[in-house]
Amino acid sequence: MFGFKKWWRKRLLKKSFPENQLAILKKNVPYYHHLPSHLQEKLVGLTQIFLNEKRFEGCADLEITDEIRISIAAQASILLLGSEDLSYFYEDLRSVLVYPKKYVAKVKHRNNGIFVEEGFEQRHGEAWSHGYVVLAWNEVQQGVSDIRDGQNLVFHEFAHQLDYEYGATDQIKQDHNNSHFISWARIIGSEYEQFLKSIEQNQQTLIDDYGATNPAEFFAVVTELFFEKPKELKRKHPKLYHQFTEFYQQDPAAYLKS
Numbered sequence: 001m002f003g004f005k006k007w008w009r010k011r012l013l014k015k016s017f018p019e020n021q022l023a024i025l026k027k028n029v030p031y032y033h034h035l036p037s038h039l040q041e042k043l044v045g046l047t048q049i050f051l052n053e054k055r056f057e058g059c060a061d062l063e064i065t066d067e068i069r070i071s072i073a074a075q076a077s078i079l080l081l082g083s084e085d086l087s088y089f090y091e092d093l094r095s096v097l098v099y100p101k102k103y104v105a106k107v108k109h110r111n112n113g114i115f116v117e118e119g120f121e122q123r124h125g126e127a128w129s130h131g132y133v134v135l136a137w138n139e140v141q142q143g144v145s146d147i148r149d150g151q152n153l154v155f156h157e158f159a160h161q162l163d164y165e166y167g168a169t170d171q172i173k174q175d176h177n178n179s180h181f182i183s184w185a186r187i188i189g190s191e192y193e194q195f196l197k198s199i200e201q202n203q204q205t206l207i208d209d210y211g212a213t214n215p216a217e218f219f220a221v222v223t224e225l226f227f228e229k230p231k232e233l234k235r236k237h238p239k240l241y242h243q244f245t246e247f248y249q250q251d252p253a254a255y256l257k258s
């Protein structure tokens, strides 16, 4: 089964992408133009794998167009540009749900384990551990338009998806000093703690405050910086940056053209 999947993906990786679809990718994903040519080619191949395997569903009457599918597929594939192993490709992702704009989600809060309150929250996007990524299309467009602002909703939500699948931040939530994944958990854990201290002391940080919510959000927010402000992240947090190059198996500070 795995062998067949890999074979099929290898074929998709090399398949030529229809001109009109490539034009959509180039127009909607400016990041493409900042990649060296071998990574541009790889991104096109990975995007085809994504489009071939993953389902998109329009919510609140949104009609799923090629523009939506290609924009999201290509950005999600940027996170996998460094991976050489085609046996993994968001294996647990079942569907990408797209709303036209910020949507209202019904939420449950547990109070002292007894009360369950229900409320509503405005959301831009979310990733669920049972295989759904939910995105607001207008926020996707905003995130992709400026590739240097360190904010990108698709990178953020697909980082959560990878985290669910690999348990990247599980070790940090537990006791990171006793983790088997010593360097990853220790370095990310201590960077997270330092970051919390800076927030408490109202210091200016490169990393967005939202990363202080929990280690999973820290991971997702740093992922956005890793791909959009790699040089700054490397300069200000070299150890953290290094751990992310190991996780994503790529070095955007070195390859990203200005």
Ligand SMILES: [Zn+2]
Pocket (backbone or CB within 6 Å): 156, 160, 216, 217, 220
């Ligand atoms: Zn998040």
